[in-house]
Amino acid sequence: MATTGADRSLTQASLPKQNLPLVRRLEAVGFRAWPAASVQYDGSWQVRLTAGHPSNRLNSIVPLDPSDHRDVEIRLEKASRKFEAYGRPAVVRETPLASRILIDLIKEQGWKRFDETVVMVCDLSQADLPDTLDHLPTHDVGRFVDANLAVDQAQLSLKPALAEIISAIKPPCGLFMIDDATHGPLATVLCVQDNDLAGVMSLSVAGSHRRKGLGIEILTSALRWARMRSARTAWLQVKLSNAPAIALYDRLGFRDAYHYCYWQERCE
Template sequence: MQASSPQSNLPLVRRLEAVGFRAWPAASVVYDGSWQVRLTGGHPSKRLNCIVPLDPSDHRDMEQRLERARKRFESYGRPLIVRETPLAPPVLIDHIKADGWRMFETVDVLTVDLTALALPDTLDYLPSHDIGRFIDASLAVEGESIALKPALAEILSAIKPPSGFFMKEDPANGAVAVALCVQDNDLAGIMSFAVAEAHRREGIGTQILSSALRWARISGARQAWLQVVSTNATALALYRKFGFRKAYEYRYWWREGRG
């Protein structure tokens, strides 16, 4: 089964993919035809290190183009990954399947109409513009290595649309929740949303997400979007409570044993 389907709203997919690229920019982006080749040497994020084909009909010279990309990824010390959205050529996906690639993760892209959303009248949390403080909080909440700080600083500093960094910090426990909201014209993307494991099911995630979405609406956004791994049942339940619904999904593919 392909990530694409006859029911896919391809214009919406193209628009959400474009704002997604701007909301989480890779350090290096080159195009091979309509295939976007994204690489970021300092950060292992799959979204920042993958091929994203953006035209269902662009599948010429697949083997040669995949080999060119493999060598480029190898120079970065990265495995070659294909990100399959509904814009990916089915012929390409059939080819990599037959060649021994496997799909290892599915991500749902969700949207909600902000104009119809019931949100609190006030912001429980005000957005910050302190990138360094947000990075420290995000790494602490996610339990990730402080060694990623320079790469995260580069990524966040490269975001061009207006952004709000939302954090809850406890004097005794440090950072307990974070969210990044990137407003791109009438679309607002929720990125890096996380609650520390010890503070889940306390309503903190609802508060932070409500503040980010209300800020986005006040700032002129009419629709919000986010991406969540399809097996993350807890996060999906929270997003459904807010009215988020699935717009499409994408999948990651790689071939074990190859760079």
């Protein structure tokens, strides 16, 4: 029987214990794979801000120790003021590393919960991947950014920020895309290889060309590239509501590692 998004949510909520070392490691590589322009620490809280890009991964307060709940109300207010200076409401990213005292506080304050996301992992040694690369990565960041924005039908004003984010990625990364002369860019994916881990970022397929196998075609090329470079485990993040993408990842052997969600400060 297929696992639905609701099933995943209930299963996650009922888990009595999380693999916190794995969560910490995946969070760390995630930060390196998608670097924010400004990162500040308050104890174990990471405050990530990026003025030119709206991504919540780049603009959120990320608690990294469940036992760090000293002066939470004061520290939350202080962090929220940093977001106010950027002209946006504060956002907290709740992972299994967040203190329950902090989460209870933002619930009491009426913060809004949204975007439950699944972090999934795959053993690349067991993954059924092509023997050869169907697509080679490009080193042209500008061309990749143009393709990614076109596939996502995103605002062109995001180009400078997105190019800056990708250029700031320190681990080796492969920029993959599929396009043709008639339709232009059809699919993109960014794969970041951080030692034995490979992060899959920004997998997108043009709306007019979905359900044609392009997603699995470009994803398997990226994973094959990472495995050739000695990556042993792949990881990715996908919204719980994105059932087609989750089904694709399930087919390739990805399994849930943990969930996270966001909380947004109530606007007066």
